[in-house]
Amino acid sequence: MSLDGDTAHHSLCALLAEADRLSTIHCATPGETVAVVEYLLAICFASGTCPSSDEEWRTWVIEERDLGHASDWLADQPDDAWDLFHPEVPLGQNALLAPCFHESGTGTAQLVIEHAGDYNQHFDHHHLERDEPLPAAEAFRAMLTQHVYAPYGRARMSGRELGPTVTNLAAGRLTGRIRVVALGRTLGETLRLNLYPPEGPGKPLNTSWTSGGVERRNFTEKARPRTPRSSADLHSALGRSVLLRPSRGPDGGIVVDRVLIGAGEVLDLDVERHLQDAVLIRALNGLEKPLWPSPTRALWRDAHALYGSVKDAETGLYARLRSLPYERKGPGALYQMWAVGLLTNKALPVAWTQGVYPYAPGMAGHLFRASRRGSDIAEYVASSLKRAAVVASEIAYPAARAADDSRQSARFDARWKFWPFAAQPFYELLDEVIEEGLVDGDDPVSRPLVDYARVLVTAARTQLSHCLDSLPPNHRGHRARARAQQRFEDDMDSVKAPAEIRGGTAHD
Template sequence: MRWSPREQACVSALTMGGKPVELNLVEVLRQAEDVAAVYGRTPGETVAVTEWLLGLAYAAGFYPETANEWRTWVENRESLDDVADWLQDHDGCWDLFDPLAPLGQNPALHPHLNAFGVGPAQLVMEQAGDYNQFFSREHLHSPAILPAAEAWRAMLTQHAYAIGMKAKIKTKDMGLPAPFANLSSARLVSRLRVIARPAWEGATFGDLLRLNLTPSGDDNPGRLNLTWQQPAGPVRRDFTRRGAEQTRTPTGPADLHTMLGRSIALRPAALPDGTAGVDLVLIGPGETVSDLPAAFLQDAVTSEKGLLKPSLTRDLWRQSHALYAAVAERDKGTDLYGRIAMLHGRRIHLLAVGLLATQGKLVSWVADEYPYVPGRETELRHAAEQGSAICEHAAKGLYAAAATAQTYTYPQAKPADRPAQIARFNGSTELWGAASDLFHTLMDDVADGIPAVEALTAFATALRAVTANSLEARIASLPTAGNGLEAQSRARARLTEYLNQPNTPVHLKDPS
């Protein structure tokens, strides 16, 4: 059985007319100006497929040498036909089930598939549970066959985003080095990946690929990683040392975008209709990336704690001011943000995608996008910073009001009971839920040319109403007499006081 994404439908896309289509890799590149977008089942899968297509472009020698050439390519829509031609004619192995050089896989694992493999749910990160292999999870032994196209996309996602864990593989029985059990984090798992998405009228997926190509001079773009055992390729892990000790630096952008973050083996099986699928999977450690130079971190955003990454306690939009700071300051030279600033009159959206995980468990994908217009950098950054500060202050005001309501509702409360009692009256959850839409409206307004001061006033006015409503919803259950009535009155007064104290952001204060 064979299956090749170069020949079989493997990518979900939308035409410019909004019609969903399934295309193979050659068709995606050949029809890039007729395709509005490609998309995956999750934000991470969408990024992984886009990364791989960027890797193909570099491998084909399709990349600008300078920032000025990049700008010309974007504005004149340099054709991607050369990449499609290269892909169609390239003699590398593209067969997902090739016995000697399977696409994206490590054939050294194949002899162990039947004895140690599990169901294809292990390949799909969101289905793999706690990510410990052989943890007696019945769904990992499900006989359901995963279609080959889905398996290929899931494999790309593993290579890009797989999280670090100690897999429970019986290495003694497999005859493999003990360090094989250590699964290091893949390249993108520890930060936000930002992709520039063209948002001007008539923008296509071809425009997106050109926007995100990094000028690489006349340097060697590196080798496309088609399989673990391709001849004359870069030196890879030999599993004689732990992942953290055995790392490598990509040799160029083609190598970077197709790093093999996992050792994977897939067993082919036929679906009821005779098409190719996967029924057994074995996953081990992959290539561990060393600290990358700035040239390989063109989209990275730096915060006070290092590279910006998703937070378990802060929504992604609440960190967007760091992204806008990267655009406004442009102090890293010719990175992605410095280049898009050259595209005067072009609206661009910055799509940020990350993976939330804790203690070896995937929590969720996070994704959001933010408008950017060259020339509006300072206004956008100011709006993002002030918008976030306004929300933070309003949330603290709700907590102060909740604490006041608790004091008058439970005057004899034990200290240990106070947190739960305050939580009863704290409307911050409702506030943050509503604030997200208001914040995105704020940023769209500023991108559209409305002065930041004016847009922030409208934003804060709406948020102040949301804040008051959030408190009312929490204290509505209190009796309208005695302690309950006083608690309501005191909580409202405390919120009003908090939202008008000297350190309140000016736009949030009650103008009356």
């Protein structure tokens, strides 16, 4: 369903009214989809369409409470407050940027996180000046994504008009961490799963920088983080100052042809109160922090932290999920937990990372064990591939300098093939555990784990063989190949190997 410029009001009304007849919403990127879900949650909170307690939340989910009140509330709001191109209170924007627009406005690439780079990516800024208008609906969703996920950096504008700190772009409230959205079988169920007893009164909803009764920062001094006044305020926070210029497209429809982006709000967030979905893990400094996206570690390798939260959490999203009654309506998981993060290199966005993990009420412990053991098995096999590569390198190149050791062994290191391959068997393991739960409620994990381990070891053995094909076809090369393969097999038979690899079972 589209969210078109000056008809955003009516499109959002229809989206909420039809929520239980829509399976989901699909946007251009995972982050954009999360941003739209966040905005729909904000509307629900602002309208009071939310449970008042955890007990009422369970009732809402089980009885599939209708979200029509949120649609009705939104329909009663004045159209001017929801006009994407209103001259004084443009939806989601800061009209105070208008005096800077002529000097600092750019092409629409700056609005789209995946296109904008670090907002000053190229020396001549040519990519930001290209005339590539965006349909109003796309511009609206891109703006929501900026508010939620935009990384820190330096705005491409002058601070002469509004103050020097308008150029200091702070990171969005979901930047640098994994956001987990509980998914149901319809959009309505997804919204109900992610609603919660609200923090503060329903309003204010942030419809623009200069409306809503929120005392916002100025740009003459460093921003002072403010505490969100309500759940509606939190989920609609304006993490960027944005201004969009409308124009007419070739077909007569409204498009956005120029944009301007400056600093936005900075929030003071409390993990327990404002990060209902946070998966807390211990960092190297010993402190707990929300799970963050990593460029070197695939998200599925930490799925056990997600299931551990469901198993052990006392408050928040995961405690509520665990409280749902055990009920199976045929094969497959009732719910899924969708984890999304934005990978960045300092101020430069790199890629979205995501994973979808099944959940069935009553199976948190089993899924935690499967994901924990599944990750351990994959880690062990990958380490064995690394050790085999080192053996091959030491025999093939005995005279190599110490400085060249890592480069030489990298030629035979099959981990770069193994890790991308291992993801799908891991997801299949989780699905199989849930299916096995229908047959064996006491131990639905052991058999799927042994099958999973067998798949990984067989694939790793083949991948290692392919990597060793680059050895020279002489006596030394043949010996290096044989010794490397034997080292791998010795690791698979070692008493240190996970029991599943050796054909047994292990219980935590």
